[in-house]
Amino acid sequence: MHSSENATSLKDRNIKGNIAEVKTTSANVEFVILPYYKTLEEIPDKNNLFNQLNDFISRTNEHSTIAILTSSIFASDFCTQLKNDAHLKLWIAVKLTNPIERKNYLTERHSALLIITRYKESLNHTKTRIGYTYCPYCDKTTKDYGGKKHLYHEFGTLMSDVWRDITVDFESYPSEVVNRLCDLFGLPQYKFVNVYDQREFYKPTNKKHSFRNIPETENIFSEKSRLLNGDCIAQLKKIPDNSIDFCFADPPYNLNKKYESWNDGINIQKYFEWCDQWLSELARVLKPGRTLAVLNIPQWCVRHFKHLNTILDYQDWIVWEGLSMPVRMIMPSHYSILCFSKGKPKPLPALARNQNTPFEKKAIETQLENYCIRANCITLRKRLKINDSEIASNIWWDIHRLKHNSRRVDHPCQLPPMFMYRLISLFTNENEFVLDPFNGAGTTTLTAQQLNRKYVGIELSEYYHNITSQRHNELSSGLNPFRKINDEKPKAKNSRVERLKKQKYEVSKKVLQLEIKNISKQLGHIPTKDEVTRHSKFPIEYFENYFISWGEATAAARTTGMSEAKKADNEIYQLPGIQLSFIMERTKSYLKKSDIKSKTALKNV
Numbered sequence: 262m263h264s265s266e267n268a269t270s271l272k273d274r275n276i277k278g279n280i281a282e283v284k285t286t287s288a289n290v291e292f293v294i295l296p297y298y299k300t301l302e303e304i305p306d307k308n309n310l311f312n313q314l315n316d317f318i319s320r321t322n323e324h325s326t327i328a329i330l331t332s333s334i335f336a337s338d339f340c341t342q343l344k345n346d347a348h349l350k351l352w353i354a355v356k357l358t359n360p361i362e363r364k365n366y367l368t369e370r371h372s373a374l375l376i377i378t379r380y381k382e383s384l385n386h387t388k389t390r391i392g393y394t395y396c397p398y399c400d401k402t403t404k405d406y407g408g409k410k411h412l413y414h415e416f417g418t419l420m421s422d423v424w425r426d427i428t429v430d431f432e433s434y435p436s437e438v439v440n441r442l443c444d445l446f447g448l449p450q451y452k453f454v455n456v457y458d459q460r461e462f463y464k465p466t467n468k469k470h471s472f473r474n475i476p477e478t479e480n481i482f483s484e485k486s487r488l489l490n491g492d493c494i495a496q497l498k499k500i501p502d503n504s505i506d507f508c509f510a511d512p513p514y515n516l517n518k519k520y521e522s523w524n525d526g527i528n529i530q531k532y533f534e535w536c537d538q539w540l541s542e543l544a545r546v547l548k549p550g551r552t553l554a555v556l557n558i559p560q561w562c563v564r565h566f567k568h569l570n571t572i573l574d575y576q577d578w579i580v581w582e583g584l585s586m587p588v589r590m591i592m593p594s595h596y597s598i599l600c601f602s603k604g605k606p607k608p609l610p611a612l613a614r615n616q617n618t619p620f621e622k623k624a625i626e627t628q629l630e631n632y633c634i635r636a637n638c639i640t641l642r643k644r645l646k647i648n649d650s651e652i653a654s655n656i657w658w659d660i661h662r663l664k665h666n667s668r669r670v671d672h673p674c675q676l677p678p679m680f681m682y683r684l685i686s687l688f689t690n691e692n693e694f695v696l697d698p699f700n701g702a703g704t705t706t707l708t709a710q711q712l713n714r715k716y717v718g719i720e721l722s723e724y725y726h727n728i729t730s731q732r733h734n735e736l737s738s739g740l741n742p743f744r745k746i747n748d749e750k751p752k753a754k755n756s757r758v759e760r761l762k763k764q765k766y767e768v769s770k771k772v773l774q775l776e777i778k779n780i781s782k783q784l785g786h787i788p789t790k791d792e793v794t795r796h797s798k799f800p801i802e803y804f805e806n807y808f809i810s811w812g813e814a815t816a817a818a819r820t821t822g823m824s825e826a827k828k829a830d831n832e833i834y835q836l837p838g839i840q841l842s843f844i845m846e847r848t849k850s851y852l853k854k855s856d857i858k859s860k861t862a863l864k865n866v
């Protein structure tokens with residue numbers, strides 16, 4: 262369930278006919294539903310369909326928002342051919358009602374909802390929250406909010422670009438998605454969500470994908486694991502063809518991150534030409550049937566898709582919801598792991614081997630959604646033999662980016678070790694070779710060593726290379742390289758916000774934030790610094806010195822505060838009655854109008 266602030270819910274209406282023929286004039290939300298194509302070959306007359314879609318986008322009002330619901334493979338290929346007047350604003354992964362089980366591979370669990378605009382500026386949408394979910398065992402919120410409950414809203418957290426609380430069934434009307442679009446874009450400039458259901462017009466063909474014919478030759482790279490310091494393209498050239506079992510790349514994203522010896526803000530065209538070069542090298546050194554995985558933001562993965570699709574075979578689009586929650590109005594919080602195989606993929610090692618070690622098992626399993634992560638609840642569930650886990654699908658939501666300084670070394674964007682444990686356990690067997698051309702602080706090679714895999718890690722910066730070598734020495738001498746280190750040394754970080762010096766607080770920050778909240782209640786508005794000086798029992802210096810900004814100091818005053826305990830049903834935050842009955846009416850009228858027999862849509866309301 263979601264709730265949108267200050268939204269005037271839009272009306273949805275079905276527009277009959279093919280998008281090739283429809284005309285749109287006023288600014289609205291234009292929602293195109295396409296089939297869920299499993300391969301590119303299933304798309305009937307692909308070029309024609311891409312042209313129709315591009316023309317349709319060009320004909321929409323320049324203030325409209327266009328949403329396209331389909332499969333990830335279609336979305337990736339289409340995005341590579343978007344015309345210049347269209348801007349891909351968001352790639353939203355929406356959970357499938359009926360996950361697609363694939364023998365010897367990860368279960369396919371998400372569809373793609375592309376949000377495209379013709380305007381360049383940032384996306385206009387309402388501030389929308391997703392309601393908290395509660396652990397079926399302890400009845401508390403799924404996430405543990407610790408001492409920060411006063412900073413969260415009573416209804417839920419801001420919406421991310423992975424929608425796991427609703428699902429879409431490609432055999433029926435996606436009413437949950439329609440309802441959400443009506444509220445998410447319930448802005449004064451729009452009236453309608455125009456729904457163009459195109460599934461009848463562009464039914465999937467039954468053509469099968471034919472894999473590239475790759476000779477089964479394999480070569481030996483080295484007996485030993487290696488850490489190489491230098492440029493990845495130059496180093497990769499020294500590695501023989503068909504000699505690596507798994508290639509993983511976490512490249513610089515060209516998003517102005519503060520690396521030690523790399524300009525992370527070059528011209529985008531040049532950036533992608535450079536990416537194509539190392540991707541081609543990785544494809545060359547990869548063994549037949551094995552996987553190359555690239556981690557990047559969805560918009561960049563689309564461009565990697567374009568190149569990789571010319572040299573390898575598409576295997577998967579894994580969605581990694583890496584932030585524990587979205588932090589701003591804009592919702593992007595996921596990364597994509599684009600997987601391509603060299604010819605027909607071999608069965609996924611983790612699923613094909615007879616037994617996984619306890620380490621591998623832990624890495625490839627994920628908790629069932631909604632079970633909470635509180636240590637005492639997990640222990641109790643284990644004791645009571647409650648089955649609360651399953652093999653990870655292709656949406657990963659349970660691994661979060663490293664935030665605590667004590668878990669990081671001096672590198673701005675290290676991956677969490679669990680992320681690499683999962684990838685390496687899934688895609689390789691013991692003693693196989695893992696290669697990372699952007700090894701950074703060594704997360705890939707260190708986790709590979711811990712899992713008894715061999716590794717090649719390439720890193721341009723001598724500084725990071727040395728950090729990694731030292732961490733490998735620690736590991737070889739029995740120390741955990743991912744242990745907590747409270748050395749108080751400031752570490753490289755990405756955020757532009759400067760760090761405050763570590764200091765002893767006379768009064769906790771929470772007490773100060775709640776003090777401002779009280780003052781705000783008395784005054785009826787968020788207080789200024791002067792007002793806090795006048796009304797607070799604490800010296801203004803505390804507020805000035807303990808917080809990075811006035812925004813942080815007043816954060817509790819701007820929200821309601823939340824409780825982790827599940828409320829009785831009659832206390833749970835409800836959508837306003839009018840909004841709820843409106844949604845019911847809308848779905849009923851659609852079902853009456855259309856001849857869809859399934860009543861799933863109604864059930865979903």
Ligand SMILES: C[S@@+](CC[C@H](N)C(=O)[O-])C[C@H]1O[C@@H](n2cnc3c(N)ncnc32)[C@H](O)[C@@H]1O
Nearest residue numbers: 492493511513675676699701702703704720721
């Ligand atoms: C996103 S970081 C990788 C972080 C790594 N996954 C970790 O967990 O520590 C990208 C790394 O690529 C390195 N790099 C940039 N250009 C490179 C190049 N041409 N060859 C090799 N490494 C490069 C940067 O110095 C940076 O450490």
